[in-house]
Amino acid sequence: MIKIRNVSKFFNGNKVLKNINLEIENGEFVVLIGQSGSGKTTLLKLINKLIKPTSGEIFVGEEEISKRNSISLRREIGYVIQKEGLMPHMNIGENIELIPKLLKWKKTKMESRSKELLNLVGLDPMDYYERYPSELSGGQRQRVGIARALANNPDTILMDEPFSALDPITRENLQQEILSLQKELKKTIVFVTHDMDEALKIADKIAILKDGEIIQYDSPENILKNPINEFVENFVGKNRLWKNPDILQAKDIMRKDFPMVTVNGRLITALEIMDKNDMQFLVVVEKNRAENKEKAVGIIFKWDITLQAMENGATIESLMKKDFQSVFFDEKLTTIIKLIEDQTLKLVVVNDRNKKLLGVISANRLITMLARIVPHGRD
Ligand SMILES: Nc1ncnc2c1ncn2[C@@H]1O[C@H](COP(=O)(O)OP(=O)(O)OP(=O)(O)O)[C@@H](O)[C@H]1O
Ligand SMILES: [Mg+2]
Incomplete structure (x- = not known):
């Protein structure tokens, strides 16, 4: 359970997040969507304590996170950052094994886990395990970023536009993978995207952000059928409902x-x-x-x-x-x-x-x- 209560974040007096309230149940897939600069990345960074709120409280599980050790909190939360953020001097295997290594896993266990994850994200371990990030395409690096976030099997995963550099087919495959992973292993996922179709496909709930505020937090069905105001209606797009005929019922x-x-x-x-x-x-x-x-x-x-x-x-x-x-x-x-x-x-x-x-x-x-x-x- 992630609970965000009356959270605001100012940068140099600039109100980037304004009194955010958001509750995410365990095992829920929540998508944050909103224009560039609306505060999505900032919100993710607050959840794993990369930055501190100006005011308000954030709970991950039972505890308010300001009372928690940042490092141990971050080990419990997988994070796929917006730019995949691999360590350039480490090969792909070492990148994925970053946290398992800190957790002192055995080498054989780490290696078999990272190979399993490389397969999951569609990269042949034989070919990619020992390469360096500079030898991969942007989309491939993004996939390694996803594998790394899953390495130690965290219950909560924050994903900041993880599929933005992928072609539609790979993207669709990975959406399916992440979805079934989340359903099977009951992961709690907070996922940022700019793509409304993607949001509608994968989310249990969608939070629409605008200028640091959550305008609507609702199921995909309700976002489509009952947009709370004109902004959401325009954001969703008038014909979107009809492009998702599975959501329409008799x-x-x-x-x-x-x-x-x-x-x-x-x-x-x-x-x-x-x-x-x-x-x-x-x-x-x-x-x-x-x-x-x-x-x-x-x-x-x-x-x-x-x-x-x-x-x-x-x-x-x-x-x-x-x-x-x-x-x-x-x-x-x-x-x-x-x-x-x-x-x-x-x-x-x-x-x-x-x-x-x-x-x-x-x-x-x-x-x-x-x-x-x-x-x-x-x-
Ligand atoms: N460290 C910082 N110092 C000052 N301003 C910042 C900082 N980080 C973010 N901001 C500002 O906060 C606002 C929200 O940024 P954020 O990165 O959360 O947006 P976003 O919704 O993730 O956008 P995008 O879709 O482009 O990734 C922006 O106006 C940004 O310039
Ligand atoms: Mg961002």
């Missing part, structure tokens, strides 16, 4: 105030409702007054309500299609799109767990919503 896209007809209503009423709303079909519901709920029981299509059918005494119940598709309110948009596409559906019904009707998603509505966000003039 309840976010369904129509709630849609016309419907009761199963024991009259056919002519169904036709009138369709005409008035310019629709080709309607959801048919059964009302349960005792439980105050409506349950979808079918869909009736305009083209089935013929004069002949009416003359033959057809009812809504006899004409409606009962084999409609329904989903729970938390079904993912991607699954719904697939369902609609695979079965060429006109409409999907959205229910709660008790089969109470909550809304509908029509294929038309999906297309209109998607069309709105696809940039014009491009395909």
Whole structure:
């Protein structure tokens, strides 16, 4: 658990962090994001006592860190610094083994650990173990920086833009690695990035910083769906939600105030409702007054309500299609799109767990919503 309480940091009278409050649970993956100069690195450095707050308290575990020995605190916290910061006169192996060596690990244990970590970050130990930092590319050095931060298996890891110099594929691989590492070994990770897509992908919670203040601290889902103000909205980007369709669920896209007809209503009423709303079909519901709920029981299509059918005494119940598709309110948009596409559906019904009707998603509505966000003039 990391607790930051009313922390401010001034540099030469310059307020770089202003009254920061932040709580990070054990095993949580928290991402700090914000413009250059907003105070992200400063916040990380405060957590492992590389700098001291001007005011406020910081707890790592139970203890307030000003009371702790800096060196021993830092050994418990892995730190990937923004510029990978390898020792130029030490080879890669020695760089990774810096802390294990201070902890007096046996040479064989250190060596097998650093080789394991080199493999983890995608660098062949045979090739890289004995090289020097100057013989590596920026992205490779960054990966060594990550390996070094993991060397003695700390519970808490601070990572300052660890993937900034990596190509998208390596970056994606390492995101996955870090995520599964964190989930399996329950690491607490504070991770700085400029990349909102990266933040959304890996974070349990995102803290958005602006001019030394935390503007919103929330789950990726809430940041996307309920940005607290215009700054966050602009920072996230208007169409970002749609670029992360896995975050969108049925309840976010369904129509709630849609016309419907009761199963024991009259056919002519169904036709009138369709005409008035310019629709080709309607959801048919059964009302349960005792439980105050409506349950979808079918869909009736305009083209089935013929004069002949009416003359033959057809009812809504006899004409409606009962084999409609329904989903729970938390079904993912991607699954719904697939369902609609695979079965060429006109409409999907959205229910709660008790089969109470909550809304509908029509294929038309999906297309209109998607069309709105696809940039014009491009395909
Ligand atoms: N040692 C220092 N002395 C004086 N000012 C500093 C010091 N360290 C940081 N600052 C200032 O504090 C502010 C926040 O810096 P910080 O490095 O925390 O930003 P950041 O959010 O990490 O930015 P970036 O995304 O560019 O890495 C900046 O305006 C910076 O110039
Ligand atoms: Mg920084």
